[in-house]
Amino acid sequence: EAAVTQSPRNKVAVTGGKVTLSCNQTNNHNNMYWYRQDTGHGLRLIHYSYGAGSTEKGDIPDGYKASRPSQENFSLILELATPSQTSVYFCASGDPGQGKDTEVFFGKGTRLTVV
Amino acid sequence: GDSVTQTEGLVTLTEGLPVMLNCTYQTIYSNPFLFWYVQHLNESPRLLLKSFTDNKRTEHQGFHATLHKSSSSFHLQKSSAQLSDSALYYCALSAIMGYKLTFGTGTSLLVDP
Numbered sequence: 001e002a003a004v005t006q007s008p009r010n011k012v013a014v015t016g017g018k019v020t021l022s023c024n025q026t027n028n029h030n031n032m033y034w035y036r037q038d039t040g041h042g043l044r045l046i047h048y049s050y051g052a053g054s055t056e057k058g059d060i061p062d063g064y065k066a067s068r069p070s071q072e073n074f075s076l077i078l079e080l081a082t083p084s085q086t087s088v089y090f091c092a093s094g095d096p097g098q099g100k101d102t103e104v105f106f107g108k109g110t111r112l113t114v115v
Numbered sequence: 116g117d118s119v120t121q122t123e124g125l126v127t128l129t130e131g132l133p134v135m136l137n138c139t140y141q142t143i144y145s146n147p148f149l150f151w152y153v154q155h156l157n158e159s160p161r162l163l164l165k166s167f168t169d170n171k172r173t174e175h176q177g178f179h180a181t182l183h184k185s186s187s188s189f190h191l192q193k194s195s196a197q198l199s200d201s202a203l204y205y206c207a208l209s210a211i212m213g214y215k216l217t218f219g220t221g222t223s224l225l226v227d228p
Binding site: 033043058094096108109 | 116121165211
């Protein structure tokens with residue numbers, strides 16, 4: 001069964017501090033994604049990756065960095081956290097390609113509060 | 116760029132009544148994939164329906180939707196709402212299966228007894 005695991009599940013950070021959100025997938029999917037979820041905005045793409053060593057900017061990348069050190073792991077980094085980054089963050093994985101019919105699977109989410 | 120519009124933020128209805136959640140989209144892709152994701156409280160979004168075939172009805176778990184490219188629409192319907200259908204529903208599109216998704220703002224469905 002497809003599995004995407006996020007850690008931590010909850011995090012309280014101080015303004016100006018560094019925050020790292022981690023994601024691990026055991027699906028052997030090439031692509032991984034970071035979304036944030038906010039009422040009135042839905043799910044918005046922050047960064048994504050095509051594979052180890054690759055990171056791409058999504059629709060709202062400002063204030064975030066991403067790292068994909070391996071096929072399995074994809075991190076989201078907030079170098080200087082701000083209260084506006086308080087949100088629920090979802091990691092997801094998918095495996096696009098001709099002939100493939102693999103859906104995008106989501107992790108359980110990380111609730112981040114920046115105070 | 117791509118966009119998905121869900122006009123209703125909240126839909127409240129009584130158990131047993133029909134459900135219709137609206138979704139329209141704009142995209143650069145000539146053959147986009149359209150999806151409905153459902154998210155129950157404190158859970159992650161999970162795929163409910165998908166389609167890329169024009170004018171073909173797709174069904175799952177009592178819900179159905181038909182992709183109409185002529186009107187760029189993919190509305191979600193169910194003939195009779197159940198209490199357990201209360202959840203947040205997202206319409207989304209993508210170029211291909213497994214690729215990055217563009218989501219609408221979501222519609223909260225609340226079914227009352």
